[in-house]
Amino acid sequence: MANADCIVIQGSNMAEAHPVGFQWVMEAKKRGARVIHVDPRFTRTSANADRHLALRGGTDIALLGGVIRYILENDLWFEEYVKLFTNASSLVGEEYGDPEDLEGLFSGYDPETATYDDGTWAYAGDPEHLARGLPERDETLRHPRTVFQVLRRHYARYTPEMVQETCGISAEEFEYLASSIVENSGRERTTCFAYALGWTQHVGGAQMIRTAGVLQLLLGNVGRPGGGVMALRGHATIQGSTDIPTLYHILPGYLPMPKVGQDDFREYARLIGKSEQKGFWADSEVYAVNLLKAWWGEAATPENDFLYDYLPRLTGAHGTYQTVMRMLEDGVDGFFLFGQNPAVGSANGRMQRLAMSHLKWMVVRDFSLIESATWWKDGPEIESGELRSEDIATEMFFLPAANHTEKSGSFTQTQRLVQWRDKAVDPPGDAQSDLQFAVELGLRVRERLADSTDPRDRPILDLTWDYPADEDGEVEAEAVLAEINGHHLRGERAGQPLNGFAEMESDGSTAGGCWIYSGVYADGVNQARRRTPGAEQDEIAAEWGWAWPANRRILYNRASADAEGRPWSERKKLVWWDEARGAWTGHDIPDFPVTKRPDDPGDPTRGGVAALAGTDAFTMQADGRGWLFAPSGMVDGPLPTHYEGPESTVPNPLYPVQANPTRVTFTDPNNLQSPGATSPLGQVYPHVFTTYRITEHHTAGGMSRFLPYLSELQPEMYVEVSPELAEEVGLVPYGWATIISARSAIEAKVLITRRMKPLRIGGRTLHQVGMPFHFGRGTDAVVEGDSANDLIGMMLDANTQIQNSKNNDCAIIPGRRPRGAARLDLVAEYRRRAGLVPEQDAPVDGGLGAPGPGPAQEHSAHQMRGPEEASAMPTGESSIKEMRNR
Numbered sequence: 001m002a003n004a005d006c007i008v009i010q011g012s013n014m015a016e017a018h019p020v021g022f023q024w025v026m027e028a029k030k031r032g033a034r035v036i037h038v039d040p041r042f043t044r045t046s047a048n049a050d051r052h053l054a055l056r057g058g059t060d061i062a063l064l065g066g067v068i069r070y071i072l073e074n075d076l077w078f079e080e081y082v083k084l085f086t087n088a089s090s091l092v093g094e095e096y097g098d099p100e101d102l103e104g105l106f107s108g109y110d111p112e113t114a115t116y117d118d119g120t121w122a123y124a125g126d127p128e129h130l131a132r133g134l135p136e137r138d139e140t141l142r143h144p145r146t147v148f149q150v151l152r153r154h155y156a157r158y159t160p161e162m163v164q165e166t167c168g169i170s171a172e173e174f175e176y177l178a179s180s181i182v183e184n185s186g187r188e189r190t191t192c193f194a195y196a197l198g199w200t201q202h203v204g205g206a207q208m209i210r211t212a213g214v215l216q217l218l219l220g221n222v223g224r225p226g227g228g229v230m231a232l233r234g235h236a237t238i239q240g241s242t243d244i245p246t247l248y249h250i251l252p253g254y255l256p257m258p259k260v261g262q263d264d265f266r267e268y269a270r271l272i273g274k275s276e277q278k279g280f281w282a283d284s285e286v287y288a289v290n291l292l293k294a295w296w297g298e299a300a301t302p303e304n305d306f307l308y309d310y311l312p313r314l315t316g317a318h319g320t321y322q323t324v325m326r327m328l329e330d331g332v333d334g335f336f337l338f339g340q341n342p343a344v345g346s347a348n349g350r351m352q353r354l355a356m357s358h359l360k361w362m363v364v365r366d367f368s369l370i371e372s373a374t375w376w377k378d379g380p381e382i383e384s385g386e387l388r389s390e391d392i393a394t395e396m397f398f399l400p401a402a403n404h405t406e407k408s409g410s411f412t413q414t415q416r417l418v419q420w421r422d423k424a425v426d427p428p429g430d431a432q433s434d435l436q437f438a439v440e441l442g443l444r445v446r447e448r449l450a451d452s453t454d455p456r457d458r459p460i461l462d463l464t465w466d467y468p469a470d471e472d473g474e475v476e477a478e479a480v481l482a483e484i485n486g487h488h489l490r491g492e493r494a495g496q497p498l499n500g501f502a503e504m505e506s507d508g509s510t511a512g513g514c515w516i517y518s519g520v521y522a523d524g525v526n527q528a529r530r531r532t533p534g535a536e537q538d539e540i541a542a543e544w545g546w547a548w549p550a551n552r553r554i555l556y557n558r559a560s561a562d563a564e565g566r567p568w569s570e571r572k573k574l575v576w577w578d579e580a581r582g583a584w585t586g587h588d589i590p591d592f593p594v595t596k597r598p599d600d601p602g603d604p605t606r607g608g609v610a611a612l613a614g615t616d617a618f619t620m621q622a623d624g625r626g627w628l629f630a631p632s633g634m635v636d637g638p639l640p641t642h643y644e645g646p647e648s649t650v651p652n653p654l655y656p657v658q659a660n661p662t663r664v665t666f667t668d669p670n671n672l673q674s675p676g677a678t679s680p681l682g683q684v685y686p687h688v689f690t691t692y693r694i695t696e697h698h699t700a701g702g703m704s705r706f707l708p709y710l711s712e713l714q715p716e717m718y719v720e721v722s723p724e725l726a727e728e729v730g731l732v733p734y735g736w737a738t739i740i741s742a743r744s745a746i747e748a749k750v751l752i753t754r755r756m757k758p759l760r761i762g763g764r765t766l767h768q769v770g771m772p773f774h775f776g777r778g779t780d781a782v783v784e785g786d787s788a789n790d791l792i793g794m795m796l797d798a799n800t801q802i803q804n805s806k807n808n809d810c811a812i813i814p815g816r817r818p819r820g821a822a823r824l825d826l827v828a829e830y831r832r833r834a835g836l837v838p839e840q841d842a843p844v845d846g847g848l849g850a851p852g853p854g855p856a857q858e859h860s861a862h863q864m865r866g867p868e869e870a871s872a873m874p875t876g877e878s879s880i881k882e883m884r885n886r
Helices: 019-030 061-071 079-085 127-131 146-154 162-166 171-183 206-216 265-270 280-299 304-311 320-328 350-358 371-378 380-383 434-449 455-461 477-485 680-686 708-713 723-729 819-831
Strands: 006-010 034-038 051-053 191-195 230-231 333-338 360-365 393-401 411-412 416-419 575-578 585-587 664-667 686-691 718-721 736-740 745-752 757-759 764-766 768-772 808-814 862-865 881-883
Touching: 006 019, 006 171, 019 034, 034 171, 051 171, 061 146, 061 171, 079 206, 146 411, 146 416, 162 416, 191 206, 206 230, 265 280, 265 304, 304 455, 320 333, 320 350, 333 718, 350 371, 360 371, 371 380, 371 393, 380 819, 411 477, 434 455, 455 862, 680 819, 718 723, 718 736, 723 745, 723 808, 736 819
Parallel strands: 006 034, 006 191, 034 051, 191 230, 333 360, 360 393, 686 768, 718 745
Antiparallel strands: 411 416, 575 585, 664 862, 686 808, 718 768, 736 745, 736 808, 757 764, 862 881
């Protein structure tokens, strides 16, 4: 980022939420870079930017789609880069239909399931050639079915006028943004995008990120210094928690979890990557074999398919929100919480707490008695009378956890950099690290099962679970890192660490717990522990920590050189072809086969790395190209398309389909949503609220609201409102406001500020308000307050199953919220006004308030994907198709 000439921060308050990384933005600015902050609020990031552009939350695709149109219509794209490295010249099959042709839908949509069959999005070409990453192409880009022409037609209506009416950004502001990006891209200059939860926590958030990716490819800003799209991860090792995942649907190294019916190991591996395709995913079977060998050791053999059958099978989505719904149906007995506080930090906090009251037992491991450990005695539902402590049968266990200074281990951060930390002090009392707890729990479970003859217990008994202890009796964290790195099992190098994933074999002679991390323990040295000072090395800083894969600092860096392997410019020089050595070299480790010449045509008959041409810079793609158009991989469309948010009161300006048709929500009386623009009654909740982080508190507050000095800095929950909205509603500075959504009502102190800017949208004024999400109700923290997440519904993006937290509707009234059951009455009254419940229906809890048997057993945890909704629909009716959890 320090090498960028322009940095667009969109979907993030980077200065406040990612202050350590923000130092490199300021370094770029000192070097002359232009910094632009696009966000609904004016924040500390805005104050350090050259310009702040206020937009309506959730309209990022419309804005960036407008920039894409600006680039295409004015022929400002980096032609040589685009033709060389992207799929712009690839032909899309004749069956493909665009939203421009199908009134807002892509081809392949099934209204019964509200899902897409992506078969019609495929490239055109001979099936055998397509399997080898060789679609039909028109290098002139003139054919109407080239990706380039499809892209041009798709964004033709994203005009500056549409952007202004949709996003609230003026024509002058739009011109500033677009021209800044274009002027700072090309051979000599690069632009960087940075985003965080302000993009991901939307229905369609994955497509917002895709839009930035399309834009960056058109301008040649991928694989080059100061370019790319920087995903700002909000916790110390959130990146590591997706690489070696805590997620239900992937295995280490982004191998997918097998689904029910995927019983043949080799067929499973071919679904990840076919051996005949281009690039590194052609070796997917190798990566899977090494993972299975790392887990089950000698028991995993070629004869038993390396115990592939031991892996669980997915029956559908099993994320945190599907789990909540199962809890409410009494379908979950026990629940472990590691560093998580869903009573405060997850969407629809009320449903989270009610769900926990249906458990038989629950274990919380944390530093403090967080709200998810004490909800049964001091949560909001105790105060309202919905729950009574004496009626709750959930048996609670609290186990103290060591914090990050009290244990050794690795952090993998935003730029894939793995950094090691050593334990500074011993944890107090009985507090344990997560690693120690998990290993001990595994040993105790195995001890219980030692005499079992039940086949279902074999996967646990056969696990390699023999981690050494250090001098203090703690599990050696470095031994786990070495297992992740992998080692040779046979031959002359038996017992020696792998030096990289290229040394992995598919015959069971090597084992490695995560292929992309192979090399982090090369030569038996913890490469993540390296700390060579910056003054002693160049800007790549290859001797500081270790970046996956293979310590490459910039992915796809072959794209930093032209067709002949020469840098696009001396100023942006990164890697290049050295003819004398017959190898790629440069400041960074080449993300490309080192000896493959730039003019190598590739050998499609061999597959894998050998099939890559010398210009196939995107080595993880089956065709070696950067994807402007995604023929697979996205469940809601091959191109980013603007849809309104699920509760938006603004009609979609482009299509009759109002909201993303694949969105996921849950039918439940406690998870109702505003009808938005589908009904005049949507104006019962006329304002938009967004949630955000502040520097003084951390996420749900478990690491900050229990500390006096941080609590003193930010002692109260507050809501930011514009002076215009305050006058309209009757709010006074530092007084109280009650914020009401279709889910709940909370109170907050009023902060009247011009940081919140009213926007003119569709001929009317739209107000947005902002609230931090760090506060929760409980008696053990130093400070408490109503939780913003209680207002948010469980409406999810179908690609990621992540909640729509950043643009929801609300009403605001002056004064404190009612106490006790009166709060439920207030919520119910607004629901009735909005037509969400019949006039005679009063209960808000939908029969879910009582734990244990009874009405909850009749509750149906239906999951539904979004309806086709017409923006002109006057009654709020919709063709909602309900589906069981899948």
